[in-house]
Amino acid sequence: MIRGLYTAAAGMVAQQRKHDTVTQNIANLNTNGYKQVESLVRSFPEMxxxxxxxxxxxxxxxxxxxxxxxxxxxxxxxxxxxxxxSDKITDFALYSDLRVTNPNTGEAIPFDASGKYISDNGDVIYKPQAYFTVQDKEGNVKYTRDGSFQVDAEGRLLSSTGDEVLSDNGEPIRLTGAMNQFKVNEQGQLVNPLTGALTGERLGITIVDDPYQLVREGNGNYVLSSDRAGSARLLGAEDRVQVKQGFLERSTVDSAQSMVDLTAALRAYEANQKVIQFYDKSLDKAVNEIGRV
Structure with missing residues (x-):
């Protein structure tokens, strides 16, 4: 009987965390570049x-x-x-359709809706993703999909959190001239608006081969641990990534599905709660009534 109490309590804790995760998604429904978070529930090892x-x-x-x-x-x-x-020249969005080729067949790997593919051998392959590269005041490199940038009085291109936006050579981008002439092409290269010539500078766009290795830091920023740095590389000419100036990427939160998940987590929590109440009444009867006889 006591084992049942622990099982029901574990179910309540799991549903509470799932409820908190869905609530976080709903709170970030309008956050640029936010990626929906799923809470994975698994069973304890069998005995x-x-x-x-x-x-x-x-x-x-x-x-x-x-x-x-x-x-x-x-x-x-x-x-x-x-x-x-958004019609704002300092807003940017990334459209990423990176492909991975199956070495055995030479064909593109068909990723599922979550960006994952499981081979016949059980190997898991994740779809690479592209990110803007930024740097905080301490010099730490971070990655973000939030392209809501701004320009300060010194001409520095900053992210929405005040971090410096880096170029492909790892240096902060500094703009000169009139801001209404700031232009970037779909490859992320800065263009001279008067001549149409490339300035030689490009937005620092990083490709992360396994985006699930990124650690969410908050404020739309991600970091890679030092032992995972090898999974990140700069955007190449063959990569299917486009930079859209004057656009922003919406969050991937499905509001309708989130409300369904929220209700399901609440109902499952209440069901486990009822089980605990049943065990509590049974133990009360065993101690206070049967034990008296």
Missing amino acids: QLSRSGDSSLGSKVIGSLNTGVFAEESMSMNVQGDLIP
Whole structure:
């Protein structure tokens, strides 16, 4: 009976965390470049039950027992968001359709809606994603999909959180001339608006081969640990990534599905709560009524 209490309590904790995750998604419904987060719920390892006592009764193995579930981790769904026009020249959005070729067949790998592919051998491959590269005041490099940039009095191109936007050579971008003449082509290269010639400078766009290795830092920024730095590289000429000036990427949060998930988590939480109340009444009866007899 006590085991049932622990199982129901574990279910309540898991549903509470799922509820918090969905609430976070809803709160960021209008956050530029935000990627919806999914809370992964998994079961605890199964236990093998064996009967103790008289060996003459046969096999001692009874079977396996599962002791409930837990919210193991929260994962961002790194998929392309819709692009919306903002008509602001310092706003940028990335349209990323990067492809990975199957080395055995030479064909493009068909990723699912979450950007994941599982081969026949069980190997998991994730779809690479592109990110703007920024740098904070301490010199730490970060990645973001929020292209709502601004220009300060010194001509520095800054992110919405005040971080410096880096070029492809790792240096902060500084603009000169009239701001209404600031122009970037679809390859992220800065263009001279008067002559149409390339200035030789390009927005620093980083390709992360496994975006699930990124650590969410907050304010739309991600970081890579030092041991994962090898999975990041600069945008190449063959990469299918476009920079859209005057656009912003919407969040990937599905508001309708979020409300369904929110309600489902609440109902599951209440169901586990009812189970605990049932066990509590049973224990009360066993202690205060049966124990008195």
